[in-house]
Amino acid sequence: MNIIIIGAGIGGLTAGIGLKKYGHQVTIYERVEKILPVGAAISVWSNGVKCLNYLGLTEQVKKLGGIMDHLAYIDGKTQQTMTQFSLDPLIHEVGQRPYPVSRAELQYMLMDEFGMQDIKLGIALTHIQETEDHIVVQFSDGTEAKADLLIGADGTHSLAREYVLGHKVERRYAGYVNWNGLVDIDENIAPADQWTTYVGEGKRVSLMPIANNRFYFFFDVPLPLGLENDRKQYKALLKEYFADWCEPVQLLIERIDPERTNRVEIHDIEPFYKWVKGRCVLLGDAAHSTTPDIGQGGCMAMEDSIYLIRSLAINTNSLQDALTRYEKVRSERANDLVLRARKRCDITHMKDPEITQAWYEELHQEDGQHIMKGIISNIIGNPLD
Structure with a gap:
């Protein structure tokens, strides 16, 4: 088939790589002229890594990933360890180590694997129209292209989603602002092989190791929408927000480079189940934009890609049949995780102070089993189990 993908993000690129391997002719159109990923890094949990393994990228993602052997929650003010445990049981249970990675480095690796010659940068989708045998797309440069299938991987502000649903979807503000970036590893801030999260007052300061001796960090603060x-x-x-927090947090604030730090007002969208219209199908954030609170946004986009690739390969009744099967399976799983992330977001960021305080108290009693059970429940059910 001749396939057009809108969006050169993680989902669009993984779909493109896999579809090429099955012999399809694939072109990706991306509206930005230069790829500048939103967010410094991404948690590629074991389900996401398995998707990359399936595409033959095992060594490439391993090279980008940090070694994260432990997990800990720390009281942000007193620096008391609330819980700390090994992730080995989780890794053995699901059969794959997770890798925190630089989002930019992951995206560039995927672009190289797909082939830059088939990525059209600086060209935005403007209009979609279907004929009996094809789908025709028009672009911001005045050109148009015809394909057998259009994959809308164009993110949270998706125009393809508007075409599929017939209306624009409003995003929902999750109630907090996130600052994120990269710093050199310093064990005065956190251990080099640990996902460390300082918590308190509905706020979070978190660090994950990625390749080349760097921490991915983020700060979460509940704030009104639309501040300067x-x-x-x-x-x-x-x-100001972390004025009376412990010394490692203060040290991290001193180390950040504001020019290389991202600020994001966190949103999601209400789950929906219509992902297909004719020859147009949605994937990734276009289909299920979520908060990052369980670290599954990018992984879900990769799962979408693998399941779509396989559905097109093994369901040969018709294109519509293959797309409908994809829609049913993926919308149920992804929408469940959107709601899980929303629930975790509300607990973590003190939507109800009593519930958040109860969670803090539970962390002091946690031996790791409950937290790992929750992470594993997010990982299982992926298309490569």
Whole structure:
């Protein structure tokens, strides 16, 4: 088939790589002229790594990943360890180590694997129209292209989603702002082989190791929507929001480079189940934009890609049949995880102070089994189990 993918993000690229391996002619159109990933890094949990393994990228993702052997929650003010445990039982249970990775490095690796010659940058989708035998797409440069299948992997502001649903979907503000970036590993801030999260007051400061001796960090603060975003004020604001927090948090704030730090107001969208219209199918954030609170957004996009590739390969009744089967299986799983992430978001960010305080108290009694059970429940059910 001749396939057009809208969006050169993680989902679009993984779909493109896999579809090429099955002999399809694939072109990716991306509206931005230069790829500047939103977010410094991404948690590629074991289900996401398995998707990359399936595409033959085992060594490539391993090279990008940090070694994360332990997990810990720390009281942000007192620096008391609330819980700390090994992730080995989780890795053995699901059959694959997770890898926190630089989002940019992952995206560039996928672009190289797909082939830059088939990625059209700086060209935005403007219109979709179907004929009896094809789907025709028009672009911002005045050109148009015809394909057998259009994959809308165009993110949370998806135009393809608007075509499929027949209306625009409003995003829902999750109630907090996230600052994220990369710093060199310093064990005065956190152990080099551990996912460390400082918590308190509905706020989080988290660090994960990625390749080349770096931490991926993020700060979460519950705040109103639409506050001024002044990069020059990032350090001052973080010092204000975390004024009485422990020394490692203060050290991290000193180390960040505001010019290389991202600020994101966190949103999701209400789950929906219509992902297909004719020859157009949705994938990734276009289908299930979620908060990052369980670290499954990118993994879900990769799962979508693998399941779509396989559905097209093994269900030969018709294109519509293959797409419908994809829609049914993936919408149920992805929408469940959107709601899980929303629930975790509300607990973590003190939507109800009593519930969040109860969670903090539970962490002091946690031996790792409950947390790992929750992570494993997010991982299982993927298309490569």
